[in-house]
Amino acid sequence: MEKIKSLSDLKRIKEQVREKLDLREKSEQADRLVQIKVAMGTCGIASGSKETMSYFIDHLAENGVNAIVTQTGCMGYCYAEPTVEITKPGREPIVFGRVTPEKAAEIIEKYLKNDELVEGIIPANYQSIQ
Numbered sequence: 256m257e258k259i260k261s262l263s264d265l266k267r268i269k270e271q272v273r274e275k276l277d278l279r280e281k282s283e284q285a286d287r288l289v290q291i292k293v294a295m296g297t298c299g300i301a302s303g304s305k306e307t308m309s310y311f312i313d314h315l316a317e318n319g320v321n322a323i324v325t326q327t328g329c330m331g332y333c334y335a336e337p338t339v340e341i342t343k344p345g346r347e348p349i350v351f352g353r354v355t356p357e358k359a360a361e362i363i364e365k366y367l368k369n370d371e372l373v374e375g376i377i378p379a380n381y382q383s384i385q
Contacts, residue, residue: 289322289367291315292340293354296329302336303355310356311339311363320367332377341366350377 259265293299293308304326311324332338335352341362342348351362352375365371 287344289320289344290340290342290348291322291324292327292342293324294328294330294332294336294338294340295326296333296336298329298333299336299338304337306356307337307339307354307359310359314360314363315367318363318368320363322367335377338377343367351375352377 257264257268259268291311293304293311295304295308308324308326311322315322315324327340330338330340330350332350332352337354338350338352339354339359339362340348340350349366349372351358351373354362354375358373358375361373365373
């Protein structure tokens with residue numbers, strides 16, 4: 256165990272523990288939460304999926320969206336990286352392509368908060384969402 260040398264060390268450790276507890280609590284009720292999977296294969300990382308994933312993690316709570324954000328391997332849509340699969344409770348998953356942080360903001364505002372579809376859905380998935 257690391258030594259605590261300052262108040263900022265204590266706050267950092269507190270935040271790390273809080274994040275682990277939050278993740279554990281969410282995993283127990285995953286089927287009732289929005290699930291966001293960010294493809295982190297080599298092509299996704301090269302296209303900016305780390306920034307996209309960070310954007311979702313940093314901005315979901317402030318937008319009132321209770322979701323689990325995880326990473327996954329390549330989804331096979333290398334031409335459309337970064338790709339993000341979003342599954343709302345009781346619905347089929349939708350895969351969005353070319354999800355930059357700006358596009359992630361639009362997905363949060365329109366799709367996750369207001370249930371409006373946005374541009375960028377990978378066409379192979381249109382049959383399952385109609």
